[in-house]
Amino acid sequence: MTVEETRxxxxxxxxxxxxxRHGGISNARLRQALEATGLTTRQGMTLMHxxxxxPIGQQALMEAIGVDASALVAILNDLERxxxxxRRRDPADRRRHIVLLTEAGTEVLTGVDTAMTAVERELLAHLTPAEVATLHDLLTRINTSAHDEACAGS
Amino acid sequence: MTVEETRxxxxxxxxxxxxxRHGGISNARLRQALEATGLTTRQGMTLMHxxxxxPIGQQALMEAIGVDASALVAILNDLERxxxxxRRRDPADRRRHIVLLTEAGTEVLTGVDTAMTAVERELLAHLTPAEVATLHDLLTRINTSAHDEACAGS
DNA sequence: TATTGTTATACTCTATAACTATA
DNA sequence: TATAGTTATAGAGTATAACAATA
Known part of the structure; x- marks a missing residue:
């Protein structure tokens, strides 16, 4: 197509x-909304997962929330404290730690959910429900996985 | 299935x-792509603006790129080095600094643009051009400004 | 040797408040 | 006093490599 030069x-x-930019803003808003619960965004996200x-091993949890091993350790340390x-040793494979919510963790979850809902309501205030659904769909289809196709060049 | 309660x-x-999450990923990809230019994402973004x-004052530049004053100072210090x-003093108001691109800055810009294009091509590989346009539109309509409506509570 | 989880480290981004120099 | 810019500092997120225990 003609368009202006790509430059x-x-x-x-x-x-x-x-x-x-919007990721940063979302993060900031979430942090602020979660302040009442004493959790960071990633801690809240981890509890939701x-x-x-x-109960789930840390490897699987890592993939689910998209942080690396050392980051997850930090998150879990705080949550466990x-x-x-x-964290419980897996008796079948003593290298593995099985992570599970405590009763207290389950209770906090309600507050997390409320906070996230409030943030979304504000961020998406100017969008119709249909547009929100479209946005959600498009976001999940963004190529998040490691460089595979396209631009593989060098 | 009957869905679970809204909770x-x-x-x-x-x-x-x-x-x-996608913001974090975009940032990481951009940083990696810009490595060749020796710039961070925000430095690249600043040059583009x-x-x-x-030529523009730092206040206006702050708003344009969405960082606060102290962050901008750090960015400009590195770019100026x-x-x-x-940075030039505004003779009309000696408190103000007018920021402008140097010739070298203009040259670097081409590399920044190429890197960003490559990153986008990869992130958006699974979307049609029409979908990309929709995504762009929806993103710009997300409520970025300070808390006005909804959740104003305390 | 490979895998699971841990520790240590460092860099980027963000946020806040205190400071200066001008107005 | 108010504003433009600066400095300092701290917290959060991210990335990497080295390490321990277990397989």
Whole structure:
């Protein structure tokens, strides 16, 4: 297509930059909303995942929430210190730690959910429900996995 | 199935979390792609804005790229050290610094643009051009400004 | 040797408050 | 006093490599 030369599109037409910026804003809002629960965004997200999956090994949990091993350790250390999760050795493979929600962790979850709902309501205030659904669909289809196709060049 | 009660939607149905995560990924990819230019994402973004707006005060630049004053100072210090931008006192109001691209900064810009294009091509590999346009539109309409409506509570 | 989880480290981004110099 | 810019500092997120225990 004709378009202008590929060179130098306006900065905020750059979807990469838009995503980075909105991600930062979402993160900041979530953190603020979660302050009442004493959790960070990633801690809240981790609790939500545990509630969905039930007891799970750290490897699987890592993939589910998209952080690396050392980051997950830090998250779980904090959560375990506050008795929101518990790590148990897997008797079948003593290298593995099975992570599970405690009763206290389950209770905190309600507050997390409320906070996230409030943040979303605000972020998406100008969008219709149909648009929100579209946005959700498009976001999940963004290529998140490691570099595979396209631009594989060098 | 009958869905569960509204409480506790699946974590990755949370748009706030999706945005935060994809933002982080975009940022990481951009950083990696910009490594060749020796710039961080925000430095690259700053150069792009300067190219669009021309000479501009730091207050205006802050708003344009969405970082706060102290963050901008750090960005500009690095860029100025590398002679990519220049700060000049505004003779009309000696408190103000007018920021502008140097010739070297303009040259680097081409590499920044190429890197960003490559990253986007990869992130958006599974979307049609129409979907990309929709995504762009929806992202720009997310409520980025300070808390006004909804959840204003305390 | 490979895998699971841990520790240590460092860099980026973000947020806040205190400071300066001008107005 | 108010504003433009600066400095300092701290917390959160991310990335990497080295390590221990177990398989």
């Amino acid at each position: 130098c599109r306006r900065a905020m037409d750059r979807i990469g930059l838009l995503l980075a 545990l509630a969905e999956t039930g 506050d008795n929101l999760v518990e | 506790c939607r699946r974590a990755m149905d949370r748009i706030g979390l999706l945005l935060a 300067l190219a669009e707006t021309g 590398d002679n990519l931008v220049e």
